[in-house]
Amino acid sequence: MPDSALDLCIALCRNARDLDGAAQLQALTELEALLRTEKDRLRMPAARAGETPPPATAPVPVPGETADDEPCIEMDLAGYVTTWNAGAEQLFGYTREEAVGQHVLFLYADDDNEIAELFLEHGTSLMEVRRRKKSGEIFWASLALSMRHDDAGNPEGMVAKMSEIKERLSPEDKLRLHARIIEDSDQGILITDAMERIVSVNTAFTRITGYSAAEAIGKTPDLLRSGRHNADFRAEVRAAMLGSGPWQGEIFGKRKNGEIFPQSVSISVVRDEGGNITHAFSIFSDISIFKEAEARIQRMANYDSLTGLPNRTLLNQLVAQALTAARRSNRHGALMVIDLDRFTSVYDTLGYEAGDELLRQISRRFRSALRDEDVLARIDGGKFAVALLDIQKREHAGIVARKLRAALDAPFAIDSHEIRVNAHIGISVFPEDALDNGSLLRFADAAMTKARQTGDASYVFYSSEMNERAKEHLRIETELRRALGSGQMLLYYQPKVSLRSGRIVGAEALLRWRHPERGMVPPGLFIPVAEETGLILEIGGWVLEEACRQISEWKQRGFNAPPIAVNLSSRQFDRGLPERVQEVLERYDVTPDRIKLEITETLLVRGPEQVIPIMNELAAMGLALALDDFGTGYSSLAYLKKFPISTLKIDRSFVIGLPREENDCAIAQAIVTMGQQLRQEIVAEGVETQEQMRFLRNLGCDQLQGYLFSPPISNEAFEQMVRDGKRLSLA
Template sequence: MRDTVSRVRVEGLAFLQDADPPRWSGHVSLLGQARPLHLLIFATAQGYAAVAAACPHEGYNLAQCPLQGDDTLVCPAHGMRVGLQARGFPVDRQGEAFFVAASALPSPLCEIAEHSNSDSAAGTIAQLDNEIGQLTLANFKKEKQILAISRTMEAMLEEAERQKLQLKDVASKQQALARFVNRVMDGMDDVLLVIDTEGRIKQANTAALRELDFTAEELLESPFDDLLSAADREKLSLRLPALPWAVRSVALETVRLGNGYAAEHSLHGRGGTMAGIYLLKGNLLHSEQGKLEGAVITASNISLLKDREMKLRLSAKVFENSGEAIFITDAQANILDVNTAFTTITGYEKGEARGRNVRFLKSGRHDHDFYVRMWQELVAKGNWRGEIWDRRKNGQAFPILLTINALMDDEGLVSHYVAIFSDISSLKQTEQKLEQLAYYDALTSLPNRFLFKDRLEHECLLAQRNHTRLAVFFIDLDRFKNVNDTLGHWAGDRLLQEVAGRIKVCVRQSDTVARLGGDEFTVILSGIEEAGDAADVAQKIIRALEVPLDINRQQIYISASIGIALAPEDGTDFTTLTKHADAAMYAAKAKGKGTFQYFEAHMNVEAQRRIELETKLRRALENGEFVLCYQPKADVGLSGITGAEALVRWRHPADGMIAPDRFIPVAEETGLIYPLGNWILRTAFLQAKAWAARFPGFRLAINLSARQLLADEFIADLADILRETGVSPQSIELEITESLVMHDIDTATRRLRSITAQGIRIAMDDFGTGYSSLSYLQKLPIDILKIDRSFIQEYTGPQDVERAALIKAIIAMGRSLNMRVVAEGVETAQQLELLSRHACDEIQGYLLSPAISAEQLECYCADFPQRSKAVS
């Protein structure tokens, strides 16, 4: 019975073929046991052995656990080892059934199995033992659970520590990454800014602080939009559509709406000063969850690039729009590009010139050696500049001013040539014109005084070398001034041109005819044999000029005075010969004009006297040697003195009284007439002011010279003298001559109108001796007409009907033009009677009185009633 009870059959037997190694699973159920004991049965070398199917520690099912070392199971949950030898128990196999000895089971189970058929006491004990076993087993399980929990907690703590270390490592890496990112940001040359959703700057790199001249405290939290100009903000704002939310930053909204942004803007730093032009790039910044956090903005300073771009555009524009032709070649002088000016000047289009060697522009005017020297200099110096002739597409050769510069590569070798040239055809023409102007008279095309001097010096050297003779003529036209003044400059110019042509006909082609200026001509006769040869030519010129000239349908008669100096008799150099020829010409004019005169030694004495007179004249102005005399004027009925004419006299301390006809021409020639004329005006105005109070209606007449009236400063000087002297303008008459007015009719008319506007009257002196036009006379602001003394003095009595008619006509013409008529040079009662009969207004002349001093004039005016009876 005992043997039967000691064996327990394994129930629910199953063969686990997939396990490694294969095994059987089953369970044994014992009386008093709440749950069956699950077993795993293994085939061993000694037979069969069984172990609990669950890990005794945590109850993990070991059904599929492999054997290690053929007898050990390892719990995969916590690594507990279960050995078949140590913990297993033998199993008998009978057929397909397995039996386990009860004694081999764990002790509580074994006891229950062995005493299952005891009496009730024994059953009670067995039950108690069973309960104790169960408690022990429960306690064992609790311990196992506590141990498992403890181990779990240890594992959790170990995992927590591991995760802590991992987090610390991650944080360290993140910090290192952040530092690296900051270093990268600060190492960037570009500005980098991070802005939030309100457009405020949250982060800025070192470049931003440096470029914008802000500290971090100043820049952070400030609006990014403040860095943009007002114009840029406005421009961005206008690009934004209507948004349903408040726009806090136009820059951020621009980036958001475009999902990015790139454009050029100027950024402004401290104080609103512009930091430069930047290429701004904006990209949105999102969190890991996709929430918008702001934007990252980078700004690359492109100020230099923009400047270079502008310079490149400017260079391209300069290249294309330059007025000078530009072409670029390679090192072999093959044309790579040309500008518009090149095509305009040469006629070749760009496509026609590109790729061709510059040789195709050769004009053929330069020989081979010229180009060899040019390229040698270009290679040696790297540049060449000079004048050269090229040929246009139409075959026309033209001059250019060419500059070539060689461009070097990094190795110092020529890579390109840049050539710039300008068409100097017009410049060459201008040079020719300038040469013509510099050495030739513009009016007559004859050599001027500079070329005359050069040629005379050259001829003097040849004459000395070859022992030959030459003659120099100085030719002055007689009465030319009257023609020029009366008929106008146009007629005078035409006269000079005609004279030049006639003189040239009279000399050989090898001789030189020149115009020194005005009406002065010169002739160089080279290689003459005898002095008579010069006389023959001079006489020929005089006869040629005596033939009337037809100018403006009017025949003009003119003559010439010629002075002749011979070399080597009268000198061998330019200065001596010209001085002597000039002296001889003055001697010819003194002989009666229309003749020629050889130089004689005594002529130098007269020329010296003219120079001395000029010197004395200058000194006389400084020393106050001039005085005024006054010739009275009366009405034709001799009822009273109406005024006087102021006449200048020179009282020299050594030479005595010098006549006006000696010093006035010299004053005119030297320009001293202007300061002398101003002195006369100032002195006469003061005298007129003094007489105005004593002699009511008394008017003082003063003569004006052409140089005075036509001087630019005369009107202003006249006004100053009026103001300084305080004279009433109604007391003054200014006398001009016909030739003075006709010298420059337009200027004279403007000046005369300015004079009359100040209240001064104008008198036309010496009327009838010139060639003035009555139409001009009518337009001029003339108040008084003075008949020239020659008309009056030539009237001898009633039998002189023609002269009387002429005087009558002049008086009638003056009255028809509302002018007062004054007759000069009245010396006889018959002349006075004629003037009275034809209603002349006033008379002046020796019949009344010669020119007298101011004191004498005052006495004359007081005694005039008695004097007038004697005259009449």
């Protein structure tokens, strides 16, 4: 063979000896690609005149292609001999009975222990070793080691095939042997030149990637690039190919058919005698099967096999992570334990298949009642757990508990049977009850037991205080639903007056609840409950309809009321809102200029692309839009420029300190100036003193609303006030 090819092979071998034990064989096997041309030349008979055919050489035995009497030894993972064939008896002189059960080290020469270490650590190798026969004779042997796997792919033992080397291989024989080993390797091998072009690949490369040698040679390794890795990772790999040092790791590659697959890769380089890099080689294996097995093991460890829900182990991990975040951000959360009543009777009467199907159906209903970020787990038999990892208010856990109970109301259809299931729920909250997942789960379980003992309680909080608050929340919700259908809700009207003329120029319709036993219920008590439970949709619709009905009634009596402002919840603000408003206006024959719609700043953060089309449609109908509580949330010039808002209302929290508080004065002045520049009407809420009124008037505020002029009053009182021409004294 030419000297240049031999020099390259020697350089590659030297490089391989610098690698660790697992990579030594892989480095040696890289010779195949470099020697393929030489291999073909050596096998080709001389055909041209004057050439002398190369001397014939005996075929070299290759592991895996030996005769039946080739010495073969099998061992368990600890290195103890389990199988000893006739070839091994003939080579070593030990009978099967003498060898089986002994540790393989009894065959080693005294100075060959490092080979044993390599063997036991890496389990696969090809080498020339020194061994000892029963007679004490030391001899050289060609040894091929491989792992034996069970049906599941797990290693269960080792196989050693060897033959005595009577005469050491010639360089040509060794190169052919190495070339054959490379070609037959089950690991993909590619070699690039100094220009990072692929110059050779083996058969396993084609099998793994789908690219033939002709398709790959001349390209760069980017041929296999998946796009999954960032620039820093790619730079690290490329640095290894440029000689920064051997690199081992896992990479996602892409097959010819576009499939992405994980691979274990080793990268190193070959240098010439001057230290210059001539080639880089990559040895890789498709580890998809191992990753899938790892994912299956992970799923078995963390998920319930019946329902597919997280199990107790994963629940604890997720709650622990949430608690760590809660400590930093002062967030609230809750943990629930749900125990199904008489669940075991389903197994007893209908069998295990029916019971399993019932559990699956229950888990699906529970999941549909929760947010995506909430965790639902099955922790034992008919017992589930729910982790609410981030809630705005602690009472929200009670709302979720009622949703979960409601999910069980409809019967379950199992094998032509209708099965009804009840449940009791215990709730612990963090950080109040505890800040470790073990205590939270224990407290929630204790609360669940208490709920079961109470009998009529569907859920119980671990804290007695929280339990009372949850009961109050539920009571308000129940009575609020009843109030909507029994005439307990009514509207009061708070006048708006002009700071130029002192005349009444409008009013805001404010919801009031007249409870038959407790009298007037403060809006601050029931409005949050209505928002949280969704009742605000029904209540908001009633407010708009009642305001339009009242305007129509006034009109019929000859009273031309000033425009009435109606508050909208962000929950009402959907694509169907303009149509619903239009229908109410037409039903009561109310013109759009008689109604103003007040929205809060929290609505604006939902995104202009969602809100602007709805607001534009309402404005096109002739409805004026006012921004309530301006300055308390997400105010910015960007909102005022984008949205068709005609009125800004200064929140009472900025009015109360006027004219003494410097910051309140500055904020009020900024809002008024902003509104004037944008040609918007400015209304100040909560004005209670003459000093506040005069300060706002001097700023240029257009209107005020507050107890200085009038509290919210009944429709009759408002009508009379307007008819009497009551004015605000501006002196």
